[in-house]
Amino acid sequence: PRSDWLTVALALGGLLLLYYLAPLVSLFLSAPPGAVAASLTEATVVNAATTSIVAATLSTLLGTAFGLPLAYWLARADTRWTDAVLAAVVLPLVLPPTVGGVVLLTVVGPNTLLGDVAAAAGLPLTRSLAGVVLAQTFVASPFVVVTAKAAFEGVDRALEHASRSLGKGRLTTARRITLPLAAPGVLAGVTLAFARAMGEFGATMMLAYYPRTMPVQIWVSFVSLGLDAAYPVAIVLVVVSALALLVLD
């Protein structure tokens, strides 16, 4: 009975793995390499890739700059407030992206105070690169906070105490001890956030259908021209995801 149970367990896990991998293999088998290569230089593909990469880079930078201090505070503070703050950080992670788009629109959309002021200043917050960045930051930055928090928690507090008792202040200790030791985890969080930003679809569709990011372009191509037209951008994104995976490992 022991080996029966093991066999069933491994079979279940194997099927799930197959479900993850087979479609990816199938994509590469389905897409004719010549046609895909040719369409990689099309304006729609290039524009979408540019928008996605610029926006994802900006939103990842924003998320990192604003998120790391928060992550460190969450990892080290001794108050009861940390639980509530952590919940606020995790909420955007479990919130459906379309709902994220809706709630953002109530603050930065047309006919809102902030949206009108920004548009008047020549920086519209919807249907613009700014809109893409806002959408991506909302859904992607929590990954930096949550992952970096875990990385900071993984740094033995005694090491920080040792540094302090050796006469080094908070900032020096963070720079020379905590950050270097937490670097792999922080990098993982930044990578996850970048990957999430590159793939953002739901909130972007609500905030900034134009300029089109790659996920939006896939949708548009699929609806207007069929599945085959979605392959080139999809393959680019698979490659980006695989690269992210390499960094994560």
Next chain:
Amino acid sequence: PRSDWLTVALALGGLLLLYYLAPLVSLFLSAPPGAVAASLTEATVVNAATTSIVAATLSTLLGTAFGLPLAYWLARADTRWTDAVLAAVVLPLVLPPTVGGVVLLTVVGPNTLLGDVAAAAGLPLTRSLAGVVLAQTFVASPFVVVTAKAAFEGVDRALEHASRSLGKGRLTTARRITLPLAAPGVLAGVTLAFARAMGEFGATMMLAYYPRTMPVQIWVSFVSLGLDAAYPVAIVLVVVSALALLVLD
């Protein structure tokens, strides 16, 4: 200079928190309670909620049944294969959901072997509840695997060794020692997967635009009727997310 630095750090973190929370508050302020309450009984809302809940429950169950054995194997196996398998599990997490939809369509879409066979058998795998479940399982089940793996790793292996050396087999040890101790983490993974499935949009748009799930309904309402029409479903999903957050804590 020490306190200056702390102030800047806390201000940065505070701004990020504000960015997460203000839109949510704004949603509840923007949505007129009466109108929202009235529209909660509309057929489109009820249908979308039913589809989402049924599909998310099914995909979470599938992910748990197939994912837990895989998570346990990842946590305990001593081979080099674990790294490769883990990468395969994480790939759907970093893959943009629209790309997930594309790759799934190459396997279960119309004009594919599997898709045609299933459709002929009366169970079409796209534009159907089955399509929703397939899309949600692909993007949500990795959360079960990754989170449960961490939970299993958190159970001291010595406890399993102790149980085995007390004459209990693998299955008894898993049931009476490992699972009870890993239960909180496993529950967190199941909750995350359910929340992710409830919010799934990109892959679902590609695989099963009908029957509409709640995120799809938000998009349709927004495009056809404007932002106000998206509020009722959005508020339902915010409440679901908040409940998931409660379970996670």
Next chain:
Amino acid sequence: MTGGLRLDGLTKRYGRFELGPVDLAVDDEVVTVLGPSGCGKTTLLSLIAGTVSADDGSLTLDGRSLDGRPPEERGVGLVFQDGALFPHLTARENVAYAATGEARVDDLAATLEIEDLLDRRPAALSGGEAQRVALARTLAADPDALLLDEPLSSLDAPIRRRLRDELHDLFGALDVPVLYVTHDQRSATVLGDRIAVLREGAVEQVGTPDAVLDRPESEFVARFTGCENVFEGTVVEDGVRVGGVTLPVATDRAVGTAVTACLRPSRVRLDPADDDAGLVGAVRRRLNEGDGWRVIVDLGGPDLVATVPPAAGRSLDAGDPVRASVDDVHLL
């Protein structure tokens, strides 16, 4: 004179656990803090180093108040139980982290005999090597006081003995207050000019090693410092009556007074008995400790624990009648 390290009513509460109020003055001497696990030893050091903030009380070092100051401004060096070396730096970089110059690093490396280890990462050091590097790192910052948190406890016996000997000499050469925390009576007596016994957050006795070991002021101190024979008894004409046995003790307490008699196993002599005069009993159990035997003697009432030399122990067997000579009975 307000030099040295002065603790006045230092207090810290964690839920139901309370440390202190602790009053202690450490001049340019070594005070070892001895107590069981969980008695608050590490918390006490954290309060002094400033990595944990006190709820109450005050702290001065060489006349300066340390209250409310951050750890980096206290001038207090801290050596951790496991070394707490920075894992991403080499041994040299660890020591240089707070050193005033490379010369100082080389100097300390010579003193602590770690020259050959300087290029290694902490993961490539043994436990004893890591502690030497940790000591050098702490001394490199030229602290005004030195705190050590059980630095020997995870080392194997031969290395522990050697490092303990060296610490003894090193402390002797330092002219700063040293507070050394341990749960090991031997480390406490070897290294401490004075010992402070800590129990559940409170200092139970402070004194020289001889005073604490020979004249414990409470049953807890007696037992924790290795005095295994602790008997409740009553003063009688010719000593103290315990169970059915009379221990020969000279005391000026009144006959009939209830007392607690303490007697270290090492102060008991056992000889073969051929009659019933004196403290005679039968060997219940004997245990080979290597450099001596641990013998438990059934006196008919209480059991008496004695540690005797190899030769004396080897000639005894379970059941053998022995006569115990007890000279150093201490009364509480």
Next chain:
Amino acid sequence: MTGGLRLDGLTKRYGRFELGPVDLAVDDEVVTVLGPSGCGKTTLLSLIAGTVSADDGSLTLDGRSLDGRPPEERGVGLVFQDGALFPHLTARENVAYAATGEARVDDLAATLEIEDLLDRRPAALSGGEAQRVALARTLAADPDALLLDEPLSSLDAPIRRRLRDELHDLFGALDVPVLYVTHDQRSATVLGDRIAVLREGAVEQVGTPDAVLDRPESEFVARFTGCENVFEGTVVEDGVRVGGVTLPVATDRAVGTAVTACLRPSRVRLDPADDDAGLVGAVRRRLNEGDGWRVIVDLGGPDLVATVPPAAGRSLDAGDPVRASVDDVHLL
């Protein structure tokens, strides 16, 4: 006769570390495995318990082969360093987990004096209490062999001593092979009928406590079992010449042979010296160990470590001339 626990060429490789091949036979006796941290002690127990699979060699228990069998079919009980109690179960549920009946649980609870702890969760137990419960849990499964992995190492001294005494009696009452792993020479000699000294994965010596301590077969065994005086020397007419000093040893080895002389500190006697006859030197350092003094004597060549009784040590001071009497020099 193939009873008891038999290890034949048991081997396990982890990267560059190799344990074994270990050959060892344990009858209904206690064998203590003594070695420094990282020498493979825990791996050895894991191989026997079956939680780690051997690369080579074979294993039998009471004539049954254990090779390739899963842990649950071996009948080998394992007590872990920290107890490894199931944290979500009470002490009673832990013991009952593998017990044949409630009566057996109550029986073991009485033997190990844990009746009052049975309703508590492991988190509410002290270290010593947890180890008692862990022992009861292991014995509840009626194992055919008992393995213990340093069960005393994290306990405070008074509790460690008491539990060690009780283990001695408990092992005496069991009629199964017991393998007890420790890095502590005292635990090894007190509990072991025989001692196996392990060094970097290899058994260096097996013998009774007296044999291992008094007649170590290698410098490693000597040093690790507490023989601190290990001198390289040459056989001369009247003993062994070490540095500028001659140790009086009777030996039948030829004059001029290079030998290693071992001498336990407890076998050295020190007396005040008023002339230069014999082994005379000056006290370099003395350390108060509580129940005796550790004295380092500068003999002019090698340093000699001696442990002497309280009275003898107290009368010495650094610089005092002393004469050392050494009776038990062992030659390698």
